[in-house]
Amino acid sequence: MSSQDQVLVSFLSHLALSLDGAVLGLSLAYVTVRTIRKFTFTSAALRKITHAPSVSVSDLRSLLDDTASEDNGNNSGDDRIVIVRGTVDAKSAVDGSWKAFWPGVLISRESGDKGVVLQRTQTCIYSELKGLFGWTSDLRAVFMKSRRQRESTSLRKVPFVLIDVGRQSNTEYVVVNMDGSTHPLPLTTVYHKLQPINPPYTLLQAFFGGQYPVGLLDEEKILPLGKDISAVGLCSLRNGIAEIKSCEDLPYFLSDLSKNQMVVDLSFKTRVLFWSGIVLGSMSVGIIGYAVVRNWNRWKQWKQRRQLQQQRQTVIEVDSQIDDGDIENVPDGQLCVICLMRRRRSVFIPCGHLVCCQGCTISVESEVAPKCPVCRQEVRDSVRIFES
Structure with missing residues (x-):
């Protein structure tokens, strides 16, 4: 096989297996539909010739x-x-x-x-x-x-x-x-x-x-x-x-x-088309199902990564808005219980605990089941506290 033929075969294989085999599954589905149509035509012709x-x-x-x-x-x-x-x-x-x-x-x-x-x-x-x-x-x-x-x-x-x-x-x-x-x-x-x-x-x-x-x-x-x-x-x-x-x-x-030879020929073709349709249909359903599940999982993983990136971006934006006074000269009793670096600024609802800075509060709320780090009660919302 020449180098050009190898490149062509490689391209066709990558195209068929793209999207986790979705292209291959759709191609097999198309061939299955044509096989079923041909089986319908051949079986109808077999009935007509048998009764003719x-x-x-x-x-x-x-x-x-x-x-x-x-x-x-x-x-x-x-x-x-x-x-x-x-x-x-x-x-x-x-x-x-x-x-x-x-x-x-x-x-x-x-x-x-x-x-x-x-x-x-x-x-x-x-x-x-x-x-x-x-x-x-x-x-x-x-x-x-x-x-x-x-x-x-x-x-x-x-x-x-x-x-x-x-x-x-x-x-x-x-x-x-x-x-x-x-x-x-x-x-x-x-x-x-x-x-x-x-x-x-x-x-x-x-x-x-x-x-x-x-x-x-x-x-x-x-x-x-x-x-x-x-x-x-x-x-x-x-x-x-x-x-x-x-x-x-x-x-x-x-x-x-002769008529008997036609019936035998069409009967053989009908059986071949019937089993070919079943095999190709099963393969196409399996490959398309596998491709759908794989791409669905990939989409969910991409969505989770996108949410994490948005959360990180939000934390970065919040950190950039935090005053230097939230980090310097903070008494020990007012430090965030999570990072132990910034001043406590947010109150959890409904427990009412003022124990976290604004950045750590956003991290807690981004969890699947957010809970107060002190009383472990479920957190529904938070309110930022400003000193006048």
């Missing part, structure tokens, strides 16, 4: 017809969550028109594979050489390189449908509506190539460092024709044609998993 029917494309229409008849009696919509397992095919292949002779599919430029979704990613890999006069003082950084990446992604889609798995008949199909979907897609990588770049290297880069590209990574991923996938979403009949669209409350839309 899993059907084939040919059985979907009968299910939607039954749902529509029930909903008509209840005056409600006919959208419902359904899991449909089918094979990917282009929509132009089932239109039944002249478009079937011109299939609307996407073709990979590099591999020639056909699909309905084509994603191309170009990643430019940069290398930064930290030279001798760079920001780090470690001389080994001249030979160390930190890689950075900059990528650009383009995504193309064409309308497609799901047909029955293993059937050649296109009479039954369901249209996949991709509008507004942000769910990950089960894409297949068909092209992957890293092309090295040999940039010119100068003497100035050796001394001052610099950033330059070292490689270009080209990738193409497609959703190929004939792939078996599961579509999870809101399904309904639109002009007599079954259509399925994504649901924001579900973590899946198009997936390679």
Whole structure:
């Protein structure tokens, strides 16, 4: 680990442990809240997928017809969550028109594979050489390189449908509506190539460092024709044609998993999130409680020190106001019984004893349970005596 990394780690640790760990406790509390929200979302999605029917494309229409008849009696919509397992095919292949002779599919430029979704990613890999006069003082950084990446992604889609798995008949199909979907897609990588770049290297880069590209990574991923996938979403009949669209409350839309695999995956995630929330919540409560108690005690100690400083300041001010006659030529019977230096000036109330000077009287009254030094009766107040 370089010196700069050590400084960064030290700064973050001091920041997390500041205020006796209050910052760390609040950070854990924030993570706990996010974990609980994610647990709520995942558990709700698990219930929906568990109760959602899993059907084939040919059985979907009968299910939607039954749902529509029930909903008509209840005056409600006919959208419902359904899991449909089918094979990917282009929509132009089932239109039944002249478009079937011109299939609307996407073709990979590099591999020639056909699909309905084509994603191309170009990643430019940069290398930064930290030279001798760079920001780090470690001389080994001249030979160390930190890689950075900059990528650009383009995504193309064409309308497609799901047909029955293993059937050649296109009479039954369901249209996949991709509008507004942000769910990950089960894409297949068909092209992957890293092309090295040999940039010119100068003497100035050796001394001052610099950033330059070292490689270009080209990738193409497609959703190929004939792939078996599961579509999870809101399904309904639109002009007599079954259509399925994504649901924001579900973590899946198009997936390679079956319903049972989705349930197992979500069940595992739910358990992990549940226990993670309990552990993180307990840690955050404990750390925040410890920080509150520690800072409360520190505040009380600071307040007590502040009061003592104010009392000392008051005594100093009183001492500065005491006449020299209170110290010099004082008979023994009129000396303060505490300091034995100054003249008795204050009378305690309610006992009425005139036994202390003004400074010692203030010290007695500043105690938690002030008592007269003679009769040990509780002192409520004092009155200073002036000689005319």
